[in-house]
Amino acid sequence: MKKLTALLFAALLGTTAQAAEYKIDTKGAHAFVQFRIKHLGYSWLYGRFDDFNGSFFYDDKAPEKSTVNVNIDVTSLNSNHAERDKHLRGSDFLHTEKFPTATFKSTSFEPTEDGKALLKGELTLRGVTKPLTIDVTNIGGGKDPWGGYRQGFSGTAEFDLKDFGIDYNLGPASQKVEMILDIEGIRI
Known part of the structure; x- marks a missing residue:
């Protein structure tokens, strides 16, 4: 009876959120790395990276222990315009021939208020590594229909651009790029 009770208790614990490693669900198209930049100060130009992977560790009882690692294939840039994509992949911008991969590795996760946090880490882009802070919102977590457990976050x-060696003159309104990140992970 004690073994049955212990097994039942362990099964119940397995159905709730706990400290766990998650693989980012890029195969199911439930994760997105997008960007936007002002075009001449008149509109927004949006794009995304179609190929990336990574994982994160998350413990809802101790979120400050969270970690994130992401690798982005910057050659997979897609702004929905072939000629622009070719230019953005070139040496004026991402220089993907020389630097085909960008990475983000977290250094800290600081909860700020209900479901929100500051994720700090190092972004390496074009061979340059700089600190980056991502404003994060915990979207939620729970069981999926296939017997797994998922956790989702959104960040900005x-x-x-010049911090990563991109000094192409796009005009004064277009000096910063915004990243929009929506990540769903499957517990490993």
């Missing part, structure tokens, strides 16, 4: 960040 902003950085100066």
Whole structure:
């Protein structure tokens, strides 16, 4: 009877959120790395990276222990315009021939209020590594229909293009790029 009670208790614990490693669900198209930048100060130009992978550790009881690692294939840039994409992949911008991968590795996760946090880490882009802070919102977590457990977050960040060696003159309104990140992970 004690073994049955212990097994039942363990099964119940397995159905609630707990400290766990999650693989970012890029195969199911439940994760997005997007960007936007002002075009001449008149409108927004949006784009995304179609190929990336990564994982994160999350403990809802101790969120400050969370970590994130992401690798982005910057050659997968897609702004819905082939000629612009070719230019953005070139040496004026991402220089993907020389630097095909960007990475983000977290250094801290600081909860600020209900479901919100500051994720700090290092972004490496074009061979340059700089600190980056991402404003994060915990969307939620729970069981999925396939017997797994998922956790989702949304985040935004902003950085100066020149910080990563991109000095192409896009005009004064277009010096910063905004990142929009929506990540769903599957517990490993």
